[in-house]
Amino acid sequence: MAFLGKAAVLTEAGKDVELIDISVAAPAPDDAVIEVVASGVCHTDLTIKMQQGAGMKFPIILGHEGAGIVKAVGSNVTHLKPGDPVVIAYRAPCGNCPACRRGDPRHCYMALRPTTPITRTSDGAACSQVLRCGTFSTTTVVNAKAAIKMPEAMPLDKACLLACGVITGVGATMNTTTVWPGASVAVVGCGGVGLSVIQGAKIQGAKTIIGVDVNPTKLEWAKNFGATHVVNARDGDPVAAVRNLVTDDWPGYEGGVDFAFEATGLMPCIEQAVRMVNYNGTAVNIGFPGKDAEVTLNVGNIDTGVYWNKVNLRVCHCGDALPSHDFPLLAQLYLEGRLNLDAMVTGYVKLDEVEHAFHTMETGNVIRSVIRL
Structure with a gap:
């Protein structure tokens, strides 16, 4: 079963962001398909656009600061189930590199990536995902260890900020x-x-x-x-x-x-x-x-x-983060009133307003724009 959606992508160097139809395949054994609820617009995504894709293969689904709801999980996944609220981490430790082997996953040399394909429905072209996430999309797929479960009380349009700028x-x-x-x-x-x-x-x-x-x-x-x-x-x-x-x-x-x-x-x-x-x-x-x-x-x-x-x-x-530990900790600090995420959100935009968010980032006083999907 494939999951259909829309995504804000870079289709080629020098062009503005476009909204396209995508298809996410049924999750591979270690992956999780996520229905994205909200995504922060980080300066890194603008940097990738300005650097003509930064060496990634087009089309490129932007976004790496996302939160959403689990839609489906692969056969090896036991810590998540459909319906779970999650924040997507772009650095889930691999478990095999020298740092991980010596018990230091915070300094993992690399990060786990999904093996489930996302394709452009118009021609079947494989889509790249910024930082293995691709959260400027109604649906995305990640390695399940990169999907960090959130408390039910945690609003996802605030939780998404934990994924990059705040944890950093x-x-x-x-x-x-x-x-x-x-x-x-x-x-x-x-x-x-x-x-x-x-x-x-x-x-x-x-x-x-x-x-x-x-x-x-x-x-x-x-x-x-x-x-x-x-x-x-x-x-x-x-x-x-x-x-x-x-x-x-x-x-x-x-x-x-x-x-x-x-x-x-x-x-x-x-x-x-x-x-x-x-x-x-x-x-x-x-x-x-x-x-x-x-x-x-x-x-x-x-x-x-x-x-x-x-x-x-x-x-x-x-932030030298271990997302499985740090994201729930920060969520708890927010729920206790000790971490202010509400004031970090300068404004909300729609998925087809990414270019507007980029323009505001370059020319205005903005902490974070958040895409609501």
Whole structure:
């Protein structure tokens, strides 16, 4: 039995997103067919369009931040059944790579992908799925381990945000590093991921949380989501401003934060984050860089250089998440009122309004547009 649907796809390089009819085959033994209820519109999907498909084979079903209802499962699947509400994870650990074999699935080298085909009904062409998900579609298919069951009380138009931007930011404070109670934190870039870092730092009990951006609207967002201070980087040296906001009675203290998170993908911001941290502080690169991006770090400066300041530099991919553990945890935090997903949704769009959502993302002040299907 095949499942019919519609999907927002890139059909060829240089063209706008099109809405097409698709067919999802009956699920292979390890797969699950999902009726998508909602999908966040993430900047990564726009990046794939701007990079002419980023090497994926056309047609490409966009979307990787989705939640929905299980329609059918393969014969090997025992943890899900039709009717279950789920969030789709784009990084379900493979279980076989060196990291998984040593018991470290958070750092899996790859991710499980479905083997069930999705085809364009007009000509039978096989469709690629962005990050193995393809959630800009009324129906999609994933490896069943990538479908993470949600509590019945969890609204799926909010749960979808857990799949990428929110887990990336919150996970950076819980998994990539461990922000401790009373810590000082700077967040460079206060878009959707940066705001999620701020929320994660607040949940972890950070005392000082400094949002840094050049957009006054985003700085207001930062305060609304838990920043104790904000710095407009256009008003002067943001490194000096951040370091001066953190004080300690110990006479040898030179300022700086315990953790600095870069959430822009801009190389100068990585360099700034490194110089913002105090002795033995941790700077985290989260933003997605261009393929030729490079950054030069000072090593020898006595106050802020990598060597003398003993800087720890880490890279965050998807919050170093273990979705089967982390997604239910974040859902529970939302249900307890400790994680604000409602305010993360700037507006709702329909499946045929993806281009409008992309345009708003490029030109307006938007945290997340969510497609309701």
